[in-house]
Amino acid sequence: xxxxxxxxxxxxxxxxxxxxxxxxxxxxxxxxxxxxxxxxxxxxxxxxxxxxxxxxxxxxxxxxxxxxxxxxxxxxxxxxxxxxxxxxxxxxxxxxxxxxxxxxxxxxx
Amino acid sequence: xxxxxxxxxxxxxxxxxxxxxxxxxxxxxxxxxxxxxxxxxxxxxxxxxxxxxxxxxxxxxxxxxxxxxxxxxxxxxxxxxxxxxxxxxxxxxxxxxxxxxxxxxxxxxxxxxxxx
Numbered sequence: 001x002x003x004x005x006x007x008x009x010x011x012x013x014x015x016x017x018x019x020x021x022x023x024x025x026x027x028x029x030x031x032x033x034x035x036x037x038x039x040x041x042x043x044x045x046x047x048x049x050x051x052x053x054x055x056x057x058x059x060x061x062x063x064x065x066x067x068x069x070x071x072x073x074x075x076x077x078x079x080x081x082x083x084x085x086x087x088x089x090x091x092x093x094x095x096x097x098x099x100x101x102x103x104x105x106x107x108x109x
Numbered sequence: 110x111x112x113x114x115x116x117x118x119x120x121x122x123x124x125x126x127x128x129x130x131x132x133x134x135x136x137x138x139x140x141x142x143x144x145x146x147x148x149x150x151x152x153x154x155x156x157x158x159x160x161x162x163x164x165x166x167x168x169x170x171x172x173x174x175x176x177x178x179x180x181x182x183x184x185x186x187x188x189x190x191x192x193x194x195x196x197x198x199x200x201x202x203x204x205x206x207x208x209x210x211x212x213x214x215x216x217x218x219x220x221x222x223x224x225x
Contacts, residue, residue, distance in 0.1 A: 048213045
């Protein structure tokens with residue numbers, strides 16, 4: 001089973017700061033998911049990536065397959081970015097996902 | 110709006126009871142996944158169905174079962190409920206298995222189950 005570690009567990013930052021959340025996993029994978037869970041509980045898939053970098057608005061996700069590591073960056077952070085960010089990796093193909101414990105991000109105005 | 114519909118949003122029931130959670134996937138998606146999120150275990154994969162067939166199984170208890178119907182909606186049945194089954198249950202769908210699908214997951218809003 002793939003072990004997934006996220007850091008930090010909690011992160012509080014001022015509005016406008018550059019945010020980095022890290023995810024490490026133990027077994028080689030074909031793709032990695034970054035999810036955002038809003039305070040109300042809903043989950044949104046932000047990225048699915050298998051190599052390199054993906055960008056969507058102020059969000060950037062990178063992955064280094066050799067080092068088994070991925071990062072999620074948020075530029076010009078805003079209070080509405082406050083949420084729990086979760087990375088997830090497959091155990092077999094893309095069917096069974098193992099989830100990290102999440103990073104709780106709070107952006108203060 | 111993810112396009113995935115889950116009902117009900119909230120469910121309160123007693124120990125020993127049985128409940129059914131329902132999920133309608135995004136239009137065109139053949140794969141449906143069920144996940145459980147509890148305070149102590151975090152998010153866990155339960156089961157995946159693809160076009161009506163069970164495709165992968167995770168940490169799903171024997172008291173729990175699921176199925177996917179010909180119209181592709183899925184139901185998760187939880188029986189002999191225990192206090193520890195209280196959790197948020199999510200379903201998600203993806204284009205997994207479909208040629209050209211990018212396999213990104215689309216989540217429903219979840220069903221909050223409280224077992225009293």
